[in-house]
Amino acid sequence: MKNCIPVILIFACLLGAWDANYNLGLDQGRVETTLTNSLTFSQELSRHLSLNGATSFQGLRNWGQGRFCDSRSGRGWLSWRPRGGMELATTITRSIVVDKTKGVFTQDKVADNAIGSLRYAPSDWLSMTMQAGLHTEDSWNASHDTLTANDGTLYDMSATVNRRLFRVISTNFSVAEARAFGNVSDNGRDNISARVGYNFPDSWNGGSFNAEIGANRNFLKHYDDEYRKKGDEWNHSESLVLPELIHGIFMEMSGQWTYDTTLYTDLDPDSAQEGDRRDKLTNGRRIGCTMVWEMMDDLDLDISVSRALEDEDYKVQITGVEDLFDVSRKTDDRLLSFRLVYTPGSSNVTFHRVVNLYRKDTWGTWEDSFGNIYQDDTDSDELRELLGITARIPVNDWFTLKGEMQGQRRETIFLMAAMSGQSSRSSTYSVRPGYECNVGSGWKVDHAVKLSADYTTYFFPEYASGGNRLSRRLDSFFTFDRVSSDSTVLGIGHTFSFRDQGRYQNRLFSRTYEAVNSRLTFNLGFHVSAKVGITPSYGWEYVWSNRLDQGISTDEHIHHVGIRSVITILGGVLSTNITRTFRMSGDPSYWHASMNFNYLL
Amino acid sequence: MKAILLTVLVMLSACSVFEPREPEDPDPNPPVVWQTPTQPSIVISNLQNSLNGLSLGYYNSCFHDDFVFTADPLDVSDPGFQGLDFSDWTKDVESQTVSSIIYQAQASGAPSDSLSQAYFNTDAQHPDPSVPYDSVTIYRDYYIVAAGTLGCGWDRAAMGSAWITLVADEFGLWSIRDWDDIRVPYYTGDHYTWGVAKALYRR
Numbered sequence: 001m002k003n004c005i006p007v008i009l010i011f012a013c014l015l016g017a018w019d020a021n022y023n024l025g026l027d028q029g030r031v032e033t034t035l036t037n038s039l040t041f042s043q044e045l046s047r048h049l050s051l052n053g054a055t056s057f058q059g060l061r062n063w064g065q066g067r068f069c070d071s072r073s074g075r076g077w078l079s080w081r082p083r084g085g086m087e088l089a090t091t092i093t094r095s096i097v098v099d100k101t102k103g104v105f106t107q108d109k110v111a112d113n114a115i116g117s118l119r120y121a122p123s124d125w126l127s128m129t130m131q132a133g134l135h136t137e138d139s140w141n142a143s144h145d146t147l148t149a150n151d152g153t154l155y156d157m158s159a160t161v162n163r164r165l166f167r168v169i170s171t172n173f174s175v176a177e178a179r180a181f182g183n184v185s186d187n188g189r190d191n192i193s194a195r196v197g198y199n200f201p202d203s204w205n206g207g208s209f210n211a212e213i214g215a216n217r218n219f220l221k222h223y224d225d226e227y228r229k230k231g232d233e234w235n236h237s238e239s240l241v242l243p244e245l246i247h248g249i250f251m252e253m254s255g256q257w258t259y260d261t262t263l264y265t266d267l268d269p270d271s272a273q274e275g276d277r278r279d280k281l282t283n284g285r286r287i288g289c290t291m292v293w294e295m296m297d298d299l300d301l302d303i304s305v306s307r308a309l310e311d312e313d314y315k316v317q318i319t320g321v322e323d324l325f326d327v328s329r330k331t332d333d334r335l336l337s338f339r340l341v342y343t344p345g346s347s348n349v350t351f352h353r354v355v356n357l358y359r360k361d362t363w364g365t366w367e368d369s370f371g372n373i374y375q376d377d378t379d380s381d382e383l384r385e386l387l388g389i390t391a392r393i394p395v396n397d398w399f400t401l402k403g404e405m406q407g408q409r410r411e412t413i414f415l416m417a418a419m420s421g422q423s424s425r426s427s428t429y430s431v432r433p434g435y436e437c438n439v440g441s442g443w444k445v446d447h448a449v450k451l452s453a454d455y456t457t458y459f460f461p462e463y464a465s466g467g468n469r470l471s472r473r474l475d476s477f478f479t480f481d482r483v484s485s486d487s488t489v490l491g492i493g494h495t496f497s498f499r500d501q502g503r504y505q506n507r508l509f510s511r512t513y514e515a516v517n518s519r520l521t522f523n524l525g526f527h528v529s530a531k532v533g534i535t536p537s538y539g540w541e542y543v544w545s546n547r548l549d550q551g552i553s554t555d556e557h558i559h560h561v562g563i564r565s566v567i568t569i570l571g572g573v574l575s576t577n578i579t580r581t582f583r584m585s586g587d588p589s590y591w592h593a594s595m596n597f598n599y600l601l
Numbered sequence: 602m603k604a605i606l607l608t609v610l611v612m613l614s615a616c617s618v619f620e621p622r623e624p625e626d627p628d629p630n631p632p633v634v635w636q637t638p639t640q641p642s643i644v645i646s647n648l649q650n651s652l653n654g655l656s657l658g659y660y661n662s663c664f665h666d667d668f669v670f671t672a673d674p675l676d677v678s679d680p681g682f683q684g685l686d687f688s689d690w691t692k693d694v695e696s697q698t699v700s701s702i703i704y705q706a707q708a709s710g711a712p713s714d715s716l717s718q719a720y721f722n723t724d725a726q727h728p729d730p731s732v733p734y735d736s737v738t739i740y741r742d743y744y745i746v747a748a749g750t751l752g753c754g755w756d757r758a759a760m761g762s763a764w765i766t767l768v769a770d771e772f773g774l775w776s777i778r779d780w781d782d783i784r785v786p787y788y789t790g791d792h793y794t795w796g797v798a799k800a801l802y803r804r
Contacts, residue, residue, distance in 0.1 A: 030738045031764045031781060064740075064764035064781050067674050099674060106678035142678050278804040314804060316701070318708045319749055334619060357619045368708030376700070378658040381621035413621050419658040421627035422635060454772045463627045466637040471772035501639060501773050513639060513773065517734055543734050547640075554731050585731050
């Protein structure tokens with residue numbers, strides 16, 4: 001496959017019109033470096049025939065784990081559309097993974113697929129897909145002396161029928177079945193779903209009802225480990241959009257239910273155990289209602305309320321006890337949100353409020369061989385209340401005021417005695433005024449300042465080690481630049497952040513920590529020609545932190561040097577972005593790079 | 602205008618459906634000494650204390666919602682651990698596996714002062730970065746015992762190292778976002794890593 005790619009590319013070039021995209025990325029951090037390459041291309045050989053290819057390479061170096069992983073994949077497919085509604089395709093795929101850690105092969109695997117497929121839509125109400133093929137996967141063990149092969153066949157079939165009945169009822173029915181057989185494992189899935197929709201008569205001023213029911217089954221049978229994993233899922237959902245009974249009021253109600261099981265079966269005929277510790281059953285229900293009220297021409301109100309319940313039943317196994325214990329976890333997610341949007345002229349003012357309660361409970365107990373009974377002690381309630389207003393008001397053609405104000409209350413309550421001492425209430429307030437100003441000739445000033453504070457109190461302060469806590473933060477964002485249509489940037493940017501925190505008791509704030517982060521960036525973008533734009537950039541970052549409680553103060557200067565370019569070449573666009581971070585503290589410096597080439601002829 | 606005022610009043614109110622429940626009075630002798638995680642080192646200390654106190658709730662509180670655990674590839678490919686699943690390891694998986702370990706240790710019948718033991722030690726060759734502002738990657742050697750468990754009992758303590766990435770939230774509270782697990786040098790199989798000890802209990 002690897003050798004075929006250049007041949008395919010040359011062949012494609014000779015034929016003329018083609019579409020290609022190439023991406024390259026390099027990302028370096030303290031522990032891990034990743035290099036990625038990908039190329040896709042498409043060639044119209046004739047009006048009915050097209051040749052397509054996709055290939056990728058990823059190299060990953062993890063210094064921490066002493067790991068190097070080389071992953072490559074290639075996929076080529078020839079597509080023939082002899083007539084409208086019919087497509088025949090042949091696809092070949094190969095993927096190679098070589099993963100080495102501390103000199104030991106942890107993965108050395110080659111997988112190949114060859115698949116033939118037919119997509120057929122004889123009319124606008126019926127479509128079918130059929131595909132069948134061969135797959136093979138060869139993998140070496142760690143000592144590289146045993147090769148395991150998993151060869152077999154696969155097929156995938158699906159059919160979808162869409163019919164409209166009596167002009168007002170739409171129906172959809174689809175079935176799908178997929179299997180992959182091998183000598184190490186078999187897996188497969190079956191899906192069936194049906195949907196019906198009814199649109200109320202025109203005289204009702206809108207309104208519709210939709211209902212959907214579906215079932216999915218998937219299985220995995222592993223011969224080596226002698227187990228079978230089987231998953232079943234049932235679901236149905238309904239939604240009702242009411243007609244506009246009162247002028248300007250629109251309402252939708254919806255409900256959903258899912259039932260999901262995962263069961264393991266031991267294929268060993270001597271096994272006597274009933275059930276498996278990995279068995280799981282999940283039952284989820286959700287109801288919701290949304291109302292939109294167009295109160296005036298420039299005033300809308302959205303109200304939505306929903307409740308989602310989920311029960312997850314699972315097993316607990318205790319060593320020395322023969323039986324498995326049935327335990328369940330229940331969650332209850334309640335949400336109420338209001339949104340009032342006022343849009344006079346080109347201004348926009350949004351007032352919003354959200355109330356959300358998330359409850360988590362566990363049920364069931366288990367017993368050790370000495371007769372002691374245990375239960376989970378992580379039950380909790382989490383309440384979040386938010387009240388905010390955002391505004392964007394253009395004062396004139398070149399000056400826009402922006403603002404945001406928000407108050408938030410979060411209560412985290414641990415119900416059981418083991419953790420209830422950490423139950424807390426956080427109140428967060430923030431205000432963010434700002435403005436945008438178009439100075440002319442494409443130059444723009446964008447400036448915003450955000451002030452925020454978080455005050456956390458504990459329900460049982462005598463059990464909270466740090467006492468009530470206050471955190472404050474000031475952030476400033478400033479840019480003055482000119483951005484060309486090809487993203488070449490000339491200008492400066494500055495971000496500044498100051499934060500501190502400490503104990504707040506009896507109106508006395510004892511600060512324990514303060515920190516500053518300031519970054520000044522210069523973008524010196526220019527055009528070499530109409531087709532070549534280059535943006536060299538330099539950023540100076542200063543980081544300072546002071547642990548007042550320990551008397552430790554540290555600071556660091558970090559320099560960010562980079563270059564971005566956008567070049568129109570050979571009818572395509574080549575974008576590159578390379579940055580290098582230099583740390584003055586002696587910590588390692590890193591590279592970040594990305595490249596993209598889009599070619600369409 | 603009346604409609605707007607009425608709407609705003611309705612928006613400001615919230616009914617009892619959203620009232621949280623009352624907590625029980627705290628245990629006068631809490632199993633865990635918990636500190637507000639205002640520094641990365643406090644998170645590691647809380648993690649250690651939550652394992653020593655066998656408290657799942659406190660253990661979960663050390664982790665970020667986007668937590669990802671990456672097992673040592675040598676464990677993943679080890680034929681001895683072929684049936685274990687190390688893939689897609691999120692905070693939910695971490696919570697489920699560690700809960701099983703904690704339940705097992707609590708029911709082990711070991712004396713209350715010998716139910717568990719955990720240490721996270723710094724390594725002189727991998728010092729912590731000097732100025733963590735909102736993200737930091739640190740190195741720790743660990744030793745974890747939970748009595749009566751398959752992979753980290755007193756006869757087979759879990760030992761290894763980890764590169765741990767922590768992130769701070771908007772107001773400077775830290776939590777663990779990534780954990781890259783590493784076997785001990787000269788691994789013989791006598792001591793599993795924390796990743797294997799947990800994977801033995803994965804559902």
